[in-house]
Amino acid sequence: MSGDPILTVDRLMMRFGGIVAVNALSFAAERRKITALIGPNGAGKTTVFNCITGFYRPSGGAIRLAHDDGRTMQLERLGDFRITKQAKVARTFQNIRLFPGMTALENLMVAQHNALMRASGLTLLGLLGLPSWREAEQRAIELARTWLDRVGLLSRADDAAGNLAYGDQRRLEIARAMCTEPVLLCLDEPAAGLNARESGGLNELLLSIRNEQGTSILLIEHDMSVVMEISDHVVVMDYGVKIAEGSPQAVRDDPKVIAAYLGADEEEAIAVMESGT
Amino acid sequence: MSATSARPSHAAQPSGSAFILKKALISAAVALVLFSLMIGIRTEAGPQGGLIYWTRFGDLAALVGTVFGGSIIIELLRQWWGPIDTDHIVPKPVQAAMSFAGRWLAPALLVFAFLVPVIFYNQRYILDLSILVLTYVMLGWGLNVVVGLAGLLDLGYVAFYAVGAYSYALLATNFGLSFWVCLPLAGILAAFWGVLLGFPVLRLRGDYLAIVTLAFGEIIRLVIINWQSLTGGPNGVSGIPRPTLFGIPLDNSDDGLAAKLGIDFSPTHRIVFLFYLILAMALLTNWVTIRLRRLPIGRAWEALREDEVACRALGINVTTTKLTAFATGAMFGGFAGAFFATRQGFISPESFTFQESALVLAIVVLGGMGSQLGVALAALTMIGGFELFRGFDQYRMLVFGIAMVLLMIWRPRGLIGHRAPTVYLERNQAISSDLVKEGHG
Numbered sequence: 001m002s003g004d005p006i007l008t009v010d011r012l013m014m015r016f017g018g019i020v021a022v023n024a025l026s027f028a029a030e031r032r033k034i035t036a037l038i039g040p041n042g043a044g045k046t047t048v049f050n051c052i053t054g055f056y057r058p059s060g061g062a063i064r065l066a067h068d069d070g071r072t073m074q075l076e077r078l079g080d081f082r083i084t085k086q087a088k089v090a091r092t093f094q095n096i097r098l099f100p101g102m103t104a105l106e107n108l109m110v111a112q113h114n115a116l117m118r119a120s121g122l123t124l125l126g127l128l129g130l131p132s133w134r135e136a137e138q139r140a141i142e143l144a145r146t147w148l149d150r151v152g153l154l155s156r157a158d159d160a161a162g163n164l165a166y167g168d169q170r171r172l173e174i175a176r177a178m179c180t181e182p183v184l185l186c187l188d189e190p191a192a193g194l195n196a197r198e199s200g201g202l203n204e205l206l207l208s209i210r211n212e213q214g215t216s217i218l219l220i221e222h223d224m225s226v227v228m229e230i231s232d233h234v235v236v237m238d239y240g241v242k243i244a245e246g247s248p249q250a251v252r253d254d255p256k257v258i259a260a261y262l263g264a265d266e267e268e269a270i271a272v273m274e275s276g277t
Numbered sequence: 278m279s280a281t282s283a284r285p286s287h288a289a290q291p292s293g294s295a296f297i298l299k300k301a302l303i304s305a306a307v308a309l310v311l312f313s314l315m316i317g318i319r320t321e322a323g324p325q326g327g328l329i330y331w332t333r334f335g336d337l338a339a340l341v342g343t344v345f346g347g348s349i350i351i352e353l354l355r356q357w358w359g360p361i362d363t364d365h366i367v368p369k370p371v372q373a374a375m376s377f378a379g380r381w382l383a384p385a386l387l388v389f390a391f392l393v394p395v396i397f398y399n400q401r402y403i404l405d406l407s408i409l410v411l412t413y414v415m416l417g418w419g420l421n422v423v424v425g426l427a428g429l430l431d432l433g434y435v436a437f438y439a440v441g442a443y444s445y446a447l448l449a450t451n452f453g454l455s456f457w458v459c460l461p462l463a464g465i466l467a468a469f470w471g472v473l474l475g476f477p478v479l480r481l482r483g484d485y486l487a488i489v490t491l492a493f494g495e496i497i498r499l500v501i502i503n504w505q506s507l508t509g510g511p512n513g514v515s516g517i518p519r520p521t522l523f524g525i526p527l528d529n530s531d532d533g534l535a536a537k538l539g540i541d542f543s544p545t546h547r548i549v550f551l552f553y554l555i556l557a558m559a560l561l562t563n564w565v566t567i568r569l570r571r572l573p574i575g576r577a578w579e580a581l582r583e584d585e586v587a588c589r590a591l592g593i594n595v596t597t598t599k600l601t602a603f604a605t606g607a608m609f610g611g612f613a614g615a616f617f618a619t620r621q622g623f624i625s626p627e628s629f630t631f632q633e634s635a636l637v638l639a640i641v642v643l644g645g646m647g648s649q650l651g652v653a654l655a656a657l658t659m660i661g662g663f664e665l666f667r668g669f670d671q672y673r674m675l676v677f678g679i680a681m682v683l684l685m686i687w688r689p690r691g692l693i694g695h696r697a698p699t700v701y702l703e704r705n706q707a708i709s710s711d712l713v714k715e716g717h718g
Contacts, residue, residue, distance in 0.1 A: 053590065054589075055586075055589075055590075080589055080595075081588075081589045081591075081592050081593055081594050081595065082592075083592075084589075084590060084591060084592030085592035085594075090590070090591075090592075091590050093586075093587070093590070097584050097586060097587040097590070098584070098587070099579070099580050099583035099584055099587065100583060100712045100713075100714065101579075101582075101583055101696055101708055101712045101713030101714055102576075102579060102580065102583060102698070102708070103698045103700075103701065103708065105698075105700055105701065105702055106576060106579075106698055106699060106700060109573075109576055109699075109700055110573075110576050110577065110580040110588075110591060110593070111591050112573075113573050113576070113577050113580075113591060113592065113593050114592050114593075116572075116573035117573045117574070120572050120573055120574075123569070123572055123573075123574045126568075126572040126573075127565070127568050127569070127572065129568075141700065141702075145702065154702075157701070157702040157703070158698065158701045158702055158703060158704045158705070158706055159706075160708040160709070160712045162711075162712035163709075163712065176591070177590075177591075180591055180592055
């Protein structure tokens, strides 16, 4: 793969006891592009995500992140919160993980924790209520307001996140991830549970994030309408290995991919395709 | 995650006299079966050593009748009240009055607190009790940071109270340091021990965290008992200096405050001074906590209570966030401990048993986790109410226990269960307690 990769996953291995969940997976996600990671259930997609975002420590392989300024970071060595804090990789979860008892606005303020901690002089200056802290807080509120507006939740800013409708919670989680000002946004099934209209809106949101913020996006998705419409590059996994990659069109016509999704042999899939066309 | 969960809807309860009668009859039948042998037949050893028995059908009938009638009354009461968590329709003026009371309760309490020594100047008992209540208010506010905000269940909070008390007692008796020098030191030392406790329990949650913090509290107490050469062991530390008003002692000596002001000395002066001292310390705790809640660290604590995994995904260092919560809570406990030592003049390990931890935790839970006003009200109820029940003699604990159980049925999330947001764009609306998490430890 040519171009300018922001994320390079190199021979990633993840074992849980005797089970190999991810086996020597290599792929790259390009800068300012939307890369989709697809595959049948249990293919190991979320495991890859958890390795990239530091929730799992990979058993082997390397995950490199190249910033715009040329710095590269080995994500597998950072681990945990530092991946978001230093490497600027943000993620959302398959089963939404908002702070349900906090308002939508507060959720976005928590996302700016590290920037605000610096501005509050590790709490001390903030405790005294210095003007510099108040300005920083106002800026943070403005950033949160901008994102609430972009995901269409400005009127719900002061409502508890747990009271929002499911689709709104999905969008709020994306807004919260964007408030960490990431260079790479990892979305775990952002369209799960959304209706057709909502997933259309999601497509627009993701495209605008890519085009306006210049944030690279890596997403896991089952909803093929989302994958086919907005991805620039698709990586297909099955049983922990990569079985195909390429443009959405190329992947859709790949007999190996169809076989994996239909659970059939490759020859059978080719036969099905030929009889179909 | 209960992302899509709504309030549980209650199926319509059957009602009507037939249902009530049926329920009462079933209860009466159960009572008949139970009591027919227990009450209906009485056996005793007869004069010849044989067993004799006689029947008491009158008593039995009375009891079954009571159960029958009682069941009807309870069922009628229940139907009148409706399901427990329904919002009862309250007339508008009453609602307005309640919201008015809600808004003015905290300022009114504060003004009242300032006036207590003026109103009750000659009632030493009430002054002492107020000082005790305020000490627990401060402890409750301190523990509220750990349990209410960060959601970390701490059953060993008394350890920090003990560290604060012994820090002041030992520094003052051994090195002659004054209260005002020792107060920050006591807080720093307690915070240090808070961090020390924090490290091993960082990875623990829920029940496991509770057990380890419980053990920590006991360890501190046992060390105090057994380290005789330093702490005096079970004999405690006596002769702890009384606090001074910036160097002016509050006694009847020539240098004392009374002599300097040219007024007659009265021991009440010291009590009033102690009252205002603990009031100021408690208010400082409150002010700092309210400020911290609106700072990133406070929001991180609350986010930690809501969802630790999401916190990590947002780049929040969960380790330091937990440790700062432990340290902040412990520091306030240490301040309160130093005050306790200077007020009592004598401390011993007996003052720092698990019961104290449980009491402070009960105050926080009863008040509504995270609510400052709720904790203050709960401390007033728990400590003041306990004194109120003195008239019941040996039934005091029983009455108190029943009152607590009833309170928790009525308000399962504490006196003030809802959460106030820390920042808002347009509407500052409280968040229902259904949505706010208690934390997993």
